[in-house]
Amino acid sequence: MVNEAVVDLVYGYYNVSEGAIHLVLSVGNGGVTIDTVYINESIYWRRGDPGLTVNGVQRSDGSLPSSAALVELVISRWISVAPGSELSVKIATQAGNIYVFKVVARG
Amino acid sequence: MRRAKLGVSGVLAMVLISLMIIIFLISYAYVTEQSRRIQALMEERYKTLSESREIARSVSSNWMYDEAARMLVLEVTNWHREPLVITGVVTVDNAGGYNVIRLNTTITPGENRTFQLTLSYSPKAVFLSLAGKGPVSTAMASQKKTEEALAGIKMWSGGLLDKIYSGYVKTQYGYITIVNSSQTRIIGDLLRGDLAGTNLGDSDLQKIRERDNVNITKVINITGRTTINMTVEGTLNTTACVGGVEAYLDVSASVSLVRGGSIFSFQLYLYNYTTGSFDLIVSNTTSINYTERIQLSNGSYIIRLSVEANQDVNLTVDVANVYAYCRFNRTIYEGYALLIGDSQEAAFYGVANGSLGARLYSVAFNVTGYSLGANSSFSLLGNYLFHAYSDGSDVVVRLFDLGNVTGDWAYLARCAGFGPTDVLVIEPLMKDGKPYLLVAGSQRYCLADTSNTTAPSVDSTPTGIMIGTYDGFVAGVSDYLRVYLTGINISSNKPSIFVFDGQGFSESVEIPVARPVGLAIGGGALWLMGDSGTLYKINTATKQVSIYEVVPSFIPREKGDKLERIDNKLIFIRGDSTSEYWVLELG
Numbered sequence: 052m053v054n055e056a057v058v059d060l061v062y063g064y065y066n067v068s069e070g071a072i073h074l075v076l077s078v079g080n081g082g083v084t085i086d087t088v089y090i091n092e093s094i095y096w097r098r099g100d101p102g103l104t105v106n107g108v109q110r111s112d113g114s115l116p117s118s119a120a121l122v123e124l125v126i127s128r129w130i131s132v133a134p135g136s137e138l139s140v141k142i143a144t145q146a147g148n149i150y151v152f153k154v155v156a157r158g
Numbered sequence: 159m160r161r162a163k164l165g166v167s168g169v170l171a172m173v174l175i176s177l178m179i180i181i182f183l184i185s186y187a188y189v190t191e192q193s194r195r196i197q198a199l200m201e202e203r204y205k206t207l208s209e210s211r212e213i214a215r216s217v218s219s220n221w222m223y224d225e226a227a228r229m230l231v232l233e234v235t236n237w238h239r240e241p242l243v244i245t246g247v248v249t250v251d252n253a254g255g256y257n258v259i260r261l262n263t264t265i266t267p268g269e270n271r272t273f274q275l276t277l278s279y280s281p282k283a284v285f286l287s288l289a290g291k292g293p294v295s296t297a298m299a300s301q302k303k304t305e306e307a308l309a310g311i312k313m314w315s316g317g318l319l320d321k322i323y324s325g326y327v328k329t330q331y332g333y334i335t336i337v338n339s340s341q342t343r344i345i346g347d348l349l350r351g352d353l354a355g356t357n358l359g360d361s362d363l364q365k366i367r368e369r370d371n372v373n374i375t376k377v378i379n380i381t382g383r384t385t386i387n388m389t390v391e392g393t394l395n396t397t398a399c400v401g402g403v404e405a406y407l408d409v410s411a412s413v414s415l416v417r418g419g420s421i422f423s424f425q426l427y428l429y430n431y432t433t434g435s436f437d438l439i440v441s442n443t444t445s446i447n448y449t450e451r452i453q454l455s456n457g458s459y460i461i462r463l464s465v466e467a468n469q470d471v472n473l474t475v476d477v478a479n480v481y482a483y484c485r486f487n488r489t490i491y492e493g494y495a496l497l498i499g500d501s502q503e504a505a506f507y508g509v510a511n512g513s514l515g516a517r518l519y520s521v522a523f524n525v526t527g528y529s530l531g532a533n534s535s536f537s538l539l540g541n542y543l544f545h546a547y548s549d550g551s552d553v554v555v556r557l558f559d560l561g562n563v564t565g566d567w568a569y570l571a572r573c574a575g576f577g578p579t580d581v582l583v584i585e586p587l588m589k590d591g592k593p594y595l596l597v598a599g600s601q602r603y604c605l606a607d608t609s610n611t612t613a614p615s616v617d618s619t620p621t622g623i624m625i626g627t628y629d630g631f632v633a634g635v636s637d638y639l640r641v642y643l644t645g646i647n648i649s650s651n652k653p654s655i656f657v658f659d660g661q662g663f664s665e666s667v668e669i670p671v672a673r674p675v676g677l678a679i680g681g682g683a684l685w686l687m688g689d690s691g692t693l694y695k696i697n698t699a700t701k702q703v704s705i706y707e708v709v710p711s712f713i714p715r716e717k718g719d720k721l722e723r724i725d726n727k728l729i730f731i732r733g734d735s736t737s738e739y740w741v742l743e744l745g
Binding site for chain 1: 247261297651
């Protein structure tokens with residue numbers, strides 16, 4: 052575990068029709084590299100996989116801007132979930148930190 | 159040789175032990191250092207996270223949307239001790255979609271900054287992304303700026319009722335007239351008139367007028383068999399009387415012969431204004447003692463004492479009084495009142511100038527074993543209190559006339575086949591110019607015509623609509639055109655307010671309250687309170703839900719419907735075994 056930037060969820064949801072999770076994150080100074088994203092404790096995305104866009108740009112290495120920023124993540128990985136369901140999103144960073152958020156699935 | 163071997167072995171052993179001690183010490187130091195570093199990192203991380211939370215608490219932000227300019231006006235004040243960077247704003251639309259507006263603006267401590275951001279829609283919610291010094295960052299919701307918020311934070315103020323309310327409590331505000339129609343009183347001392355046909359003079363009449371016993375003895379001259387009448391006449395003021403006038407007639411008189419002869423009869427008559435003749439009340443030979451209530455035909459009376467004898471007689475009148483009693487309506491209260499009730503009774507509290515007054519009257523439901531909100535409810539409509547309860551198969555609706563509080567509950571109608579219910583609520587409604595009551599269970603309802611005892615039909619709520627929650631939280635309110643009831647949208651599993659318009663459940667509004675404890679209406683808005691105490695304002699036209707900025711001084715945990723809007727105030731009645739009521743001036 053390294054004292055990297057704090058990541059806080061500003062707004063997020065899982066879009067059932069797109070099969071993608073949208074996360075808008077507030078990231079502090081220092082930069083963060085996402086290693087793994089879990090949904091309901093199952094691996095949803097892993098560093099190196101395709102399907103991650105950061106601020107609209109494909110970035111499979113999971114790296115986020117290196118300075119304080121509002122960051123928009125879209126990760127495309129279809130899962131079977133009903134609209135209205137609450138999902139647990141866990142982000143594990145390369146530095147070993149864990150961030151857990153709750154989002155709702157909408158259609 | 160053997161000793162040399164032993165010496166070498168000892169040295170090797172000591173070296174080995176020393177090495178082990180050194181390795182242990184190095185390992186211990188390493189582990190200790192690692193633990194210290196990890197602990198330092200954790201402390202640093204905890205400090206960073208704490209600072210993030212502190213920033214969220216230290217920044218205030220509100221927003222409003224300028225429809226004309228299509229502009230989001232965002233106001234942010236930094237109460238934190240350090241400068242903060244607003245890294246962006248996220249706006250959420252009504253469909254749940256969002257827009258990201260990236261910023262990189264520093265706000266110094268104590269600074270208040272207004273941003274004008276171009277936005278094509280009025281957002282449902284606005285969030286800020288903030289970054290502090292170092293790795294600190296946080297997100298926070300901006301509050302919608304309303305007229306109420308502009309007026310500043312408001313506070314509830316409390317008072318005490320004369321009764322403790324527990325559990326499910328319901329309130330309703332309305333204009334009532336409470337009338338007691340069984341009041342009686344003596345109109346006055348009624349003897350008046352003349353003594354025509356007697357030899358009694360005016361001075362004697364004055365004595366007879368007195369209510370206490372009198373003792374008058376007069377010789378009445380009689381020649382031959384003659385009937386002599388003594389008549390007393392009076393008129394009552396009966397304008398305040400209802401249900402006829404009752405007169406209390408109290409006559410005590412006797413006759414005796416002066417010197418021989420015979421008395422043939424001694425009689426008391428009351429003049430009947432309807433037939434135009436005297437009715438015989440009592441007949442005797444020498445004395446009359448009559449004390450009874452009599453019905454007067456038009457408020458006037460004439461009594462006559464008649465003696466038939468063939469010689470002179472002494473007529474002695476000890477008592478000749480008429481008192482009138484009339485039944486009249488006594489208005490206990492006329493004006494606006496707040497109805498507060500629990501499972502046992504409904505109590506009316508006077509309201510003047512928007513303030514709650516003393517308890518005026520209580521009406522007991524007089525049925526036991528029914529719990530408000532579970533299988534019984536009540537409502538006020540016109541000058542009638544309506545009560546409904548489920549007997550397991552039907553819902554029985556009764557009414558109580560506040561215009562005649564000496565009466566009792568009267569049967570109105572029966573919603574036959576309603577079945578057992580988990581929640582019961584009734585609310586008033588005008589339909590086609592006639593007053594109705596909407597009786598709703600969790601998934602059934604009937605519309606009772608209050609002027610008709612015909613059993614109304616029982617219908618199922620539309621698919622997806624459940625009135626109340628699974629644990630019995632329900633609140634309802636009516637503006638007499640529409641009834642608003644809280645419940646669950648089963649399709650989406652979201653708490654909602656369902657709108658009944660007289661024909662059916664036509665609309666719904668999703669609400670952010672799972673356990674509503676009060677719903678009021680007024681000023682084009684619904685006022686909703688959840689069990690956490692948060693107050694929401696819902697625009698009835700646009701269905702927009704916003705938080706009303708108040709500081710709750712109490713925790714309204716109990717289920718029920720305890721919120722009323724009276725003039726420009728909200729009144730909340732606590733149901734958690736206190737007698738407290740709380741008032742919020744809306745401004």
